[in-house]
Amino acid sequence: MELFSAQSFLLFFLLSLYVYLLFNGTSKKKSINKGFKSYPILGTLPEFWQNRHRFLDWTTETLSSCPTNTAIFRRPGKTGIITANPSNIERMLKTNFENYPKGDRFIALLQDFLGRGIFNSDGELWKVQRKTASYEFNTKSLRNFVMENVTVEINTRLIPILTRASETVRVLDLQDILERFAFDNVCKLAFNVDPGCLGGDGTSGAEFMRAFEDAASLSSGRFMYVIPVMAKINKFLNIGPERRLRNAIKTVHEFADDIIQSRAEQKVEKEADLLSRFMANEENSPEFLRDIVISFILAGRDTTSSALSWFFWLLSSRPEVEQNILQELEKIRVQNGKDIGDSYSFDELREMHYLHAAITEAMRLYPPVPIDSKACLNDDIMPDGTFVKKGWFVSYHTYAMGRMESMWGENCLEFLPERWLENGVCRQESPFRFPVFHAGPRMCLGKDMAYIQMKSIAASVMERFEIEAEDKDKDLDTLLSLTLRIKGGLPVNVRKRSACVDAIN
Numbered sequence: 001m002e003l004f005s006a007q008s009f010l011l012f013f014l015l016s017l018y019v020y021l022l023f024n025g026t027s028k029k030k031s032i033n034k035g036f037k038s039y040p041i042l043g044t045l046p047e048f049w050q051n052r053h054r055f056l057d058w059t060t061e062t063l064s065s066c067p068t069n070t071a072i073f074r075r076p077g078k079t080g081i082i083t084a085n086p087s088n089i090e091r092m093l094k095t096n097f098e099n100y101p102k103g104d105r106f107i108a109l110l111q112d113f114l115g116r117g118i119f120n121s122d123g124e125l126w127k128v129q130r131k132t133a134s135y136e137f138n139t140k141s142l143r144n145f146v147m148e149n150v151t152v153e154i155n156t157r158l159i160p161i162l163t164r165a166s167e168t169v170r171v172l173d174l175q176d177i178l179e180r181f182a183f184d185n186v187c188k189l190a191f192n193v194d195p196g197c198l199g200g201d202g203t204s205g206a207e208f209m210r211a212f213e214d215a216a217s218l219s220s221g222r223f224m225y226v227i228p229v230m231a232k233i234n235k236f237l238n239i240g241p242e243r244r245l246r247n248a249i250k251t252v253h254e255f256a257d258d259i260i261q262s263r264a265e266q267k268v269e270k271e272a273d274l275l276s277r278f279m280a281n282e283e284n285s286p287e288f289l290r291d292i293v294i295s296f297i298l299a300g301r302d303t304t305s306s307a308l309s310w311f312f313w314l315l316s317s318r319p320e321v322e323q324n325i326l327q328e329l330e331k332i333r334v335q336n337g338k339d340i341g342d343s344y345s346f347d348e349l350r351e352m353h354y355l356h357a358a359i360t361e362a363m364r365l366y367p368p369v370p371i372d373s374k375a376c377l378n379d380d381i382m383p384d385g386t387f388v389k390k391g392w393f394v395s396y397h398t399y400a401m402g403r404m405e406s407m408w409g410e411n412c413l414e415f416l417p418e419r420w421l422e423n424g425v426c427r428q429e430s431p432f433r434f435p436v437f438h439a440g441p442r443m444c445l446g447k448d449m450a451y452i453q454m455k456s457i458a459a460s461v462m463e464r465f466e467i468e469a470e471d472k473d474k475d476l477d478t479l480l481s482l483t484l485r486i487k488g489g490l491p492v493n494v495r496k497r498s499a500c501v502d503a504i505n
């Protein structure tokens with residue numbers, strides 16, 4: 001009996017100590033504050049649990065306080081590092097590229113949604129997709145993309161929607177509009193299909209759009225399970241988010257299958273567009289073609305719309321930046337004998353350095369892909385001395401990098417396009433310091449195309465309309481899906497610009 005009491009007491013004491021450490025940490029840990037707090041068995045889990053609703057900001061604060069901006073993140077059954085250190089990023093994305101593939105875990109979590117599409121494959125499967133797709137991103141395709149695709153969507157769909165909103169004083173969700181625009185655009189470019197999501201009253205294609213959004217956010221939610229095995233259990237039982245994910249994926253697959261089937265029934269040239277290039281290889285199964293379609297929709301729909309949503313929100317509270325952009329546009333119009341409302345050519349878009357800098361600056365603060373992960377194949381030592389064990393994950397934190405005082409100076413949190421300009425020209429930054437478009441052999445294929453699309457939209461909208469975000473003076477909540485979106489959308493008021501009204505009159 002006495003022995004039992006002694007054991008109970010000891011157990012009670014140890015448990016109390018553990019709970020105390022769990023929720024308070026040690027004062028020593030608090031004062032040093034280097035890296036994530038780690039507890040026996042549970043690792044970083046308690047801190048992760050407390051901060052999961054503010055994951056990006058919490059991890060940013062932690063990395064800023066680490067001497068080399070790198071920290072170890074432990075969860076039961078899953079350990080890895082998160083880094084915001086350019087030298088480490090160069091090693092994982094370029095110099096030791098072969099050692100850092102996407103890895104089995106990443107691929108397994110996204111497999112249901114993305115299959116083995118370019119975003120979710122390694123090795124030969126990735127290489128062959130990269131090579132085939134890269135033909136679609138040459139300068140000739142880019143020029144055609146501007147003239148045939150972006151300009152038409154702007155003039156026939158986007159501007160009429162904004163004009164109606166300005167006349168009826170209707171509040172618009174600009175994020176939603178931009179996603180529809182980008183979706184129409186990428187479908188036309190990659191598969192020559194016009195889903196008309198932005199057409200009509202702007203509600204067509206709604207079911208597919210919602211399903212795609214759900215599939216992306218629920219798939220990325222699998223990475224955020226506090227106890228990772230719960231995702232598998234939910235999937236096995238087909239309950240909770242996994243049930244919703246299954247339904248969303250079914251809708252997305254049906255849409256992609258329709259595109260492939262109708263294309264198979266047409267006689268299309270082998271190199272007419274991205275899909276026909278992949279279909280030319282008869283070994284590619286319909287399921288693989290479907291994976292390719294979905295990856296490209298994801299690449300094109302969710303990235304530029306995210307960047308532009310944050311850009312318009314930032315601009316709402318920075319009238320001087322807006323004026324600088326308008327002045328640049330006016331200068332280009334005068335030089336080229338154009339009026340407001342005339343479309344900008346590929347070369348004119350390239351002259352817009354201030355606008356380029358402003359969009360880049362928006363992406364520094366709100367990168368569309370804020371954090372990205374790889375797996376470590378063999379033990380490695382990072383340039384900053386961090387040891388990485390075989391099987392660990394390695395994430396680079398683009399969002400944190402954009403907010404590092406050590407990299408961008410004291411005003412790192414300010415929206416300041418000027419920091420990108422040298423003698424009026426937007427300067428290039430090392431992709432390892434600014435990995436918004438990734439870096440190394442897997443660098444984004446669509447970077448130039450994305451800038452063309454974003455600059456065309458921003459220029460055409462800004463010279464005709466004043467866009468005022470309803471929440472311009474509030475901090476917005478972020479929604480961490482596979483891309484960084486604004487939680488609840490971006491409600492804006494749209495007014496015709498007086499200079500533009502004068503020009504029309």
Ligand code: HEM
Binds near residue numbers: 437
């Ligand atoms: C602001 C716009 C964009 C940003 C910030 C962006 C960013 C990125 C990032 C971070 C990756 C690496 C993802 C990973 O593998 O983990 C990536 C890859 C890729 N992006 Fe983009 N992207 C943008 C627009 C586009 C557009 C418009 C397209 C094409 C329509 C595109 C096509 C691709 C493709 C095909 C890859 C895969 C490259 C590979 O794995 O080899 N991107 N992008």
